[in-house]
Amino acid sequence: MxxxxxxxxxxxxxxxxxxxxxxxxxxxxxxxxxxxxxxxxxLPYTNVHLQPPELNPLSVRFFGKVPMQHVLAYLYFNRAGRTQRLLHALKYRGVQEVGELLGSWYGHTLRESGYAQAFELIVPVPLHARKRRQRGYNQSDSFAMGLAAALDLPWSNQVLKRTQYTSSQTHKSRPERWENVAEVFQVISPGLIQNKKILLVDDVITTGATLEACGLTLLKAGCAEVNVCTIAAA
Structure with missing residues (x-):
């Protein structure tokens, strides 16, 4: 044609x-x-990638808990705002392409700021198998794919496994969130992460309890460094 x-x-x-x-x-x-x-x-961009790690306000959430070199989030989360509507489309309306698009946009932004060499493998936070069956996909996988393509890095959803089905974190306090996820993650492919700088990705960072639990699990399994990247920061 x-x-x-x-x-x-x-x-x-x-x-x-x-x-x-x-x-x-x-x-x-x-x-x-x-x-x-x-x-x-x-869109409410955070621009935290332009700040040194020691001045990054998101890094404070992990101080004294788990060492994180870079803690990045693309957007700020505001209730009833654009970010929430995008996340709702991604998580509950089946529009997986939203995660991939936002990952691509942020990946190119990070690449232009010199982050392409800062990481070696992108790892999404996993859903429990039951939750994945209910939703049909993991929204963090979509974000990871977009980031990986833009940064020219490998990604894998075969590194971490969520071994227990946990209740929603939405209305829990930070101690309750940590107790809810403290021992529910397992590294199932330790060979993939040995001595590597990992970029751990999720949809939203709130208290950081889930990312903290994943980060500690990855470090115990032998990775060299854990970094965090999310679509949004609450």
Whole structure:
């Protein structure tokens, strides 16, 4: 099909079946993907990647608990805001492409800031097998794929396993969150992480209890260093 005819056909399909921005639900313009240009400009970027680790406000959540070299989050989480709507689409409406797109955007940002050599393997926080069956996928895998492609790094969801089904962390205090996840992760492929700088990824960082538990498990299994990267920071 000639390019001009293909473009006309694509525009015709968009008229019949318009795609909507996952952050504001407005109709996407030609060339926009999942998130409209206006929302992309208005997203609440943290820019913590521009700060030295010792001045990074997210790093404070791990002080005295687990050594983290870099603690990164792409966006701030605001209730009823754009970030929450994007995460809702990713986690509950099956739009896995949102995670991959945000991972790609943040990966390119990190690459431009010199982070491409800071990590050797990207590892997503796992879901329990039962939760994965219910949802059909792990939203952190999607984010990991986008980051990996942009940073030109390998990623694997065959490193960590969640061995126990735990209740939601949403309404728990920090001690309750830690107790809920303290011993539920296991490294199932220690050979993949030996002496490597790991970038541990998840959708949201709140108290950091889940990431702390995963980080300690990875360090005990022999990785050289743990770093954290999430889509959003609450």
């Amino acid at each position: 000639p390019a001009a005819l293909k473009n006309i056909f694509s525009d015709f399909l968009m008229l019949l079946f318009p795609e909507f921005c996952q952050a504001c639900e407005r109709t996407l313009a030609t060339g926009e993907e999942l998130v409209c240009t206006h929302c992309r400009l208005k």
